[in-house]
Amino acid sequence: MRLPPLLCGALLLIMGTMLAACAGMRALPGLPESHPEALAVGQQVSCSECHDDNQKGSLRPQASFSHTPSFVKNHRLYAASDDRLCAVCHKSSFCNDCHAGKVEIKPSTKYGYRPDREMPHRGNFMTLHRIEGKLDPASCYRCHGRANNERCIACHR
Template sequence: MKKLIAYIFFTFIIGTFLFLSAPSNDDAIPTDNSKLIKFSHQFHVDDNEIECADCHKKVTESISLSDRLLPDHETCIDCHDVEDTDNCTTCHYEDKFESLIQTKSELNFNHKIHVTEQKLECVNCHKGLSEVEYAFQSPNSKPNMETCYSCHNDGGVAFNTLNCESCHKITANLIPQNHKSFSFIKTHKFSVQNINANCAMCHQEQTCQDCHTATNVITENNTVSQFFQPYSPSKIKDGIKQQQITRVHELNFRLTHGIEARGKTTNCESCHQVQTFCANCHGSNNEDFALGGIVPTSHLKPNFKTLGVG
């Protein structure tokens, strides 16, 4: 018992020491420029009509996002009297004179082509800055894929959105957030029906056909045990048809499809010719279905027993 009390006591002492020695928020490393400098895009751009290029002077010649594009002390001299040390606190927090933080990017981008050669305005891509103080406060301060697609949507353009490697240095896990839902394969049809859906930004029709291959147009006849693994015409290699497990149905759908069919939660006719496709399994030995019952032919064999019955 004494050992337990001693252990608890020393644990409390160590925990208290670690808590008190932890750095305060004031000592934490800043993650954005709001902790380094007092600045307002709205005041400069909207109220005083200052152009973006007046502060971001190197943008017009920049060919990489690794270039230093944020304004420095020399840039501010054009408008502000930086020699008057009494006015330092107008922009700087006390005892903080660090360089501004420029976030790293995993994109290949050339400002010179867009701004100097293509004559695009900064606000075409960087939106909402005139309404906020710091850039990170605007959700559209950095262009998203939809913004890029407004220009790069032609298959004949070298840098179109189907060529991911043209802009993205790393393509691993390059998936939109709404695609990462565990049920997206089942629910993506609702996203497609959205009036603002733009699947063609990343996908071609072939993408849909990889899964949505209706059995009505398949020439080969699958066996009963393969009915949820149809031959896909798009998987032809050296004249041999490759089989793929489609993602339309779950792997145990053969055992559970009756529940969905009876509950009408799926529309089987979208892909299947019900009168012939279902009859491959659900035969009635050439008798009236009303008499024989729509049951798999395997259930009609002598001495067949179902679980919990007979």
């Protein structure tokens, strides 16, 4: 079977572009597999203490990822744009203590010895969820909408 000349040309152009892109990609930097230095446990990590420029492999200033109270509260926005930078310091299980398909123990109970960590639903959230759910249903949906619904189904029928 003979291909039309125009199609052959297009295929060659695509292959050439892909080869050029691949060659170019080899020169692109990548993030390190893990952070080269151990970080203090329980501190509000300030990346800019050591990094005053953009991290190799990430075209963002390190200060953007300093774990300020606002960052911790809104970390979903940062993780959604590049969770590979998060993965330099955190295992996936760090996220999945809260964000999972099926959470067995409330994170604040699992880590009862770490009251300094930001954890959702501390104390008896059963009462409060009747208020908070009406106030901001989107905040429930982010974790329980399409996953982790087992406890919800026990009552919401």
